[in-house]
Structures are given as C-alpha cells and as structure tokens.
Amino acid sequence: MTQARPLRADAVRNRKKILDAAHLLITRHGPEVPMDAIAEAAGVAVGTLYRHYPTKTDLVGAVLSRHVERMTLAVEEAADRVRAGEHAMTELTALVSRVIEAAAQDHAVKAAAQGVGASYAPENDTRAAAALTELITAGQADGDLHSDVTVADFYLLLATAPLDQPREVRDRWLTLTLPGFTAAAR
Amino acid sequence: MTQARPLRADAVRNRKKILDAAHLLITRHGPEVPMDAIAEAAGVAVGTLYRHYPTKTDLVGAVLSRHVERMTLAVEEAADRVRAGEHAMTELTALVSRVIEAAAQDHAVKAAAQGVGASYAPENDTRAAAALTELITAGQADGDLHSDVTVADFYLLLATAPLDQPREVRDRWLTLTLPGFTAAAR
DNA sequence: CTTCATCATGAATCATGGTTCACTTTCCTG
DNA sequence: CAGGAAAGTGAACCATGATTCATGATGAAG
Numbered sequence: 001m002t003q004a005r006p007l008r009a010d011a012v013r014n015r016k017k018i019l020d021a022a023h024l025l026i027t028r029h030g031p032e033v034p035m036d037a038i039a040e041a042a043g044v045a046v047g048t049l050y051r052h053y054p055t056k057t058d059l060v061g062a063v064l065s066r067h068v069e070r071m072t073l074a075v076e077e078a079a080d081r082v083r084a085g086e087h088a089m090t091e092l093t094a095l096v097s098r099v100i101e102a103a104a105q106d107h108a109v110k111a112a113a114q115g116v117g118a119s120y121a122p123e124n125d126t127r128a129a130a131a132l133t134e135l136i137t138a139g140q141a142d143g144d145l146h147s148d149v150t151v152a153d154f155y156l157l158l159a160t161a162p163l164d165q166p167r168e169v170r171d172r173w174l175t176l177t178l179p180g181f182t183a184a185a186r
Numbered sequence: 187m188t189q190a191r192p193l194r195a196d197a198v199r200n201r202k203k204i205l206d207a208a209h210l211l212i213t214r215h216g217p218e219v220p221m222d223a224i225a226e227a228a229g230v231a232v233g234t235l236y237r238h239y240p241t242k243t244d245l246v247g248a249v250l251s252r253h254v255e256r257m258t259l260a261v262e263e264a265a266d267r268v269r270a271g272e273h274a275m276t277e278l279t280a281l282v283s284r285v286i287e288a289a290a291q292d293h294a295v296k297a298a299a300q301g302v303g304a305s306y307a308p309e310n311d312t313r314a315a316a317a318l319t320e321l322i323t324a325g326q327a328d329g330d331l332h333s334d335v336t337v338a339d340f341y342l343l344l345a346t347a348p349l350d351q352p353r354e355v356r357d358r359w360l361t362l363t364l365p366g367f368t369a370a371a372r
Numbered sequence: 373c374t375t376c377a378t379c380a381t382g383a384a385t386c387a388t389g390g391t392t393c394a395c396t397t398t399c400c401t402g
Numbered sequence: 403c404a405g406g407a408a409a410g411t412g413a414a415c416c417a418t419g420a421t422t423c424a425t426g427a428t429g430a431a432g
Contacts, residue, residue, distance in 0.1 A: 008399055008408055034389055045411040047392085056390065156359055160346040173342055180362035194378055194429055220419055231381040233422080242420065 015052050017042045023063050027106050031060050067106055071099055072128040079131035088138035089145060093178065095135070096157065100170060104163045146183050153181070201238050203228045209249050213292050217246050253292055257285055258314040265317035274324035275331060279364065281321070282343065286356060290349045332369045339367070 007015070021042035025033045035056055039046045053059035078091045132151050139145035162173050193201070207228035211219045221242055225232045239245040264277045318337050325331035348359050 005408085010398065011409060014410080032389095035391085036389075039412095046390090047412065048410055050391065051409065054391095153358070153362060156348065156351075156355065156362070160348050160359065162342065162346050165342075169342065172339070173346065176339060176342070176366035177363055179366040179368075180364065182365075191378090196429070197379060200380080218419095221421085222419075225382095232420090233382065234380055236421065237379065240421095 011052075014042070014044055014048055018044060018049055018052055018059075019062060019066070022059055023066065026060065026063050035059075067102075068125060068128075071102065072125055072131075074098055074102075075128045075131040075135075079134045082135060082138050088135055088142055092135050092139055092145070096154070096178075097174065099158060100161045100163070100174070103158070103161065104167075104170060140183075143183055146181060149181050157181075197238075200228070200230055200234055204230060204235055204238055204245070205248060205252070208245050209252060212246065212249050221245075253288075254311060254314075257288065258311055258317075260284055260288075261314045261317040261321070265320045268321060268324050274321055274328055278321050278325055278331070282340070282364075283360065285344060286347045286349070286360075289344070289347065290353075290356060326369075329369055332367055335367050343367075 018038070022038045025038055025041055035046055035049055038059070039049050042049075049059065053062060074095060078095045082088045082091050129151055132154060136145060136149060136151065136154070140147055140149070157177060162170055165173070204224070208224050211224055211227055221232055221235055224245070225235050228235075235245065239248060260281060264281045268274045268277050315337055318340060322331060322335060322337065322340070326333055326335070343363065348356055351359070
C-alpha cells in the first residue's frame with residue numbers, strides 16, 4: 001500500500017548514505033547544518049536529499065526517529081530485566097543515566113526537536129511509555145519510588161537534563177534530582 | 187573616560203525606546219526577532235539600532251543585562267531579609283520560585299543567551315553570587331539545606347528549569363527537584 | 373542664528389540557506 | 403540490449419535577515 005514499486009537499488013543505497021550523514025552531522029553540529037553540508041558528506045547532490053525527504057524538517061525528523069527508537073529499545077530491555085527478577089529501582093536509575101548520556105552524545109538530536117518543528121513527542125511513543133510504566137510500578141511496589149511519581153515525571157526529568165554540560169555536571173545534577181523521586185524524600 | 191561628550195538628548199531618548207522595544211519583543215518572540223521589527227516597534231530606523239548597538243548580539247546582551255540585574259536585586263533582597271531574621275530556607279525557596287517565574291515570563295531572554303552568543307554567564311555576577319552564598323550558608327546553619335550544596339548547584343537548578351512548560355509543570359518540577367537540596371534527603 | 377558634530381534614515385548590499393527544476397544518468401524490465 | 407521510468411545533478415531561484423553607508427535632519431555651543 002505504501003510502495004507501489006520497490007525502490008531502485010541506487011535509491012536504497014543513497015537513502016542510507018543520506019540518513020547516516022545527516023545523523024552524524026546533526027549530532028555533531030546540531031540541526032542547523034545546511035542541507036548542502038549533509039549532501040556533501042553523503043556524497044550526493046542536494047537534489048537527491050529532496051527526492052528522499054521533501055523537506056529539511058522531514059530529514060531531521062527521520063534522524064530523530066532513529067534516536068527515539070533506540071531509546072525505546074533501552075526502556076523495553078530494562079523492563080524485561082525487571083520482569084526477569086532484577087531490582088527495579090536499580091534498572092530505573094541506570095536507564096535514566098543511559099538515556100541522558102545517549103542524548104548528551106546525540107546532543108543536537110534533542111535540540112533538533114525544538115530548532116526545527118520536527119516531530120519528536122516522546123509522549124506519543126506508546127511502547128516506551130508502557131515499558132516505563134511497568135518499571136515505575138515495580139519500583140513503587142518495592143517501596144523505592146515515591147508513590148505519586150508518574151511517567152510524565154520521568155519525561156520531565158529527561159527533558160530538563162543539562163545535556164550541554166560536561167559529564168561531571170550531569171552526574172551532579174542526577175545526584176541532586178533523583179532524591180525527589182525516592183519514596184523516603186518529601 | 188567612557189563618555190568624552192555627553193549623549194545628545196534625542197540619542198538618550200532613542201536609546202531607551204530601543205531597549206524597551208527590544209525587551210518587549212525579545213521577551214515575546216525570542217531573540218530571533220528581526221532587527222527591523224525591533225526598529226519599527228521602537229519607532230526608529232534600523233540604522234539607529236546600529237548606532238547604539240553595533241551588533242544584534244550587543245542589543246540582545248543589553249536586554250539580558252537588564253534581566254540579570256533585576257534577578258540580582260531579588261537575591262540581594264532575600265539575603266537582606268534573612269539577615270533581618272527571616273527563615274533562610276523559606277526565603278531560598280521563594281527566591282528560586284520567583285526567579286524561575288520571572289525567567290519563564292521573560293522566556294526568550296534566557297533563550298537569547300544560547301541563541302545568540304550574548305554574554306550571560308550568571309556565574310560572573312559577583313554580587314548575586316555573594317548574596318546567594320549568604321543564603322546557602324544560613325540555610326545550612328539551620329540544618330535545612332544539605333551541607334554539600336553550592337552556589338553552582340543553584341545555578342544548575344535554575345539553568346535546567348522547564349521554562350517553556352506551563353506553570354503547573356514548573357511547580358511539579360520544583361516539587362520533584364527541591365528535595366535533593368534538603369538536608370534530610372540523600 | 374549660524375554652524376557643525378551628532379544622530380537618524382532606509383534603501384541597498386551581503387550572506388546564508390532552503391527549495392526547485394530542466395537536464396542527464398542509471399537501473400531494470402521485456 | 404533497447405526504452406522508459408526512476409533517480410541523480412547542481413546551478414539558479416527565492417526568502418530572510420543582518421549590516422552598511424550616502425544623505426538628510428537636528429541638538430547644542432558660541
């Protein structure tokens with residue numbers, strides 16, 4: 001229903017080269033990298049970018065989707081481990097740290113969401129939300145997590161992480177922030 | 187040493203109109219408002235903007251300075267009150283909330299720092315830092331504030347506030363975050 | 373009331389970067 | 403292997419927005 005005829009071989013090849021180049025450059029320099037730069041890095045002409053992604057926003061969105069997908073997998077894996085008996089709070093903490101570090105690396109990927117009006121909306125990622133809910137519930141059952149903490153709270157936490165700060169600052173920030181999620185505090 | 191001859195009357199007048207207009211527009215629409223728009227709002231020609239502020243960055247910087255100045259006064263006032271006997275932790279909490287709300291209003295003012303490379307660097311504001319240190323020390327003396335909390339931690343807190351979120355989210359965020367600063371937690 | 377140093381004006385200039393499209397090249401089917 | 407559709411190319415086009423500067427206006431000193 002989507003693809004009347006399959007993509008031509010060279011088209012497939014180029015599409016990948018473009019996405020890779022875009023990912024690299026956007027990660028490194030932010031979403032404001034010129035299309036020309038991405039094209040050059042991909043070894044393709046600008047026109048080709050536009051054949052595959054009708055607009056820059058679309059391209060950025062595609063890169064973003066990759067990132068979100070990876071993060072979703074991370075959450076689901078954590079949920080799996082907990083289901084297999086691992087300590088929920090431990091997994092949750094590690095997960096938060098992992099997601100933040102990934103985002104800090106991919107820096108611009110995050111900024112991309114704002115900068116361009118690319119579709120990000122983690123709230124919409126049902127899979128991630130489901131897995132995260134599972135983790136939260138488990139943590140609360142263990143009495144480690146404050147009972148009123150929600151998925152939205154975690155998204156808020158991730159959204160406010162100081163991604164542009166050096167690692168040590170990010171760590172300090174986690175130390176300062178996490179207590180608010182703990183059952184004991186408050 | 188700075189002003190060989192005093193500014194001409196109309197120059198003074200225009201300078202103020204420009205700063206006011208810039209403040210308004212940057213606050214409302216962010217630092218990306220065109221210079222032309224600011225000029226129009228100020229009832230002046232673009233050229234005049236450039237006479238007073240050689241570069242857009244300078245103009246944004248000037249607007250920023252105003253904001254920082256206001257915030258500095260807020261901190262100093264809080265310190266004064268504590269010195270006069272008020273409860274330090276209470277003042278500190280109120281101060282954080284006040285500064286965040288102000289920034290949320292002035293939204294763009296904050297964004298301005300990033301967007302344009304305008305000089306912001308709150309760390310450099312010695313006066314504010316001094317007053318804040320006083321508040322922190324007092325809070326720790328009362329046993330309300332965790333003993334390892336520093337001025338930098340508060341700046342980090344402010345820097346990560348979700349300014350673009352609605353009021354309720356900001357409040358929730360404070361509820362979640364502040365416990366990490368409390369002596370009891372951790 | 374001159375006079376001129378300041379200041380203001382705003383059209384023109386420059387730079388950047390997204391997007392288009394007439395034309396060429398490449399795949400793939402028959 | 404010929405033919406046409408699919409894909410690629412990149413110079414040109416367009417929009418936006420910062421910055422300049424030749425020219426005109428206006429404060430203030432004498």
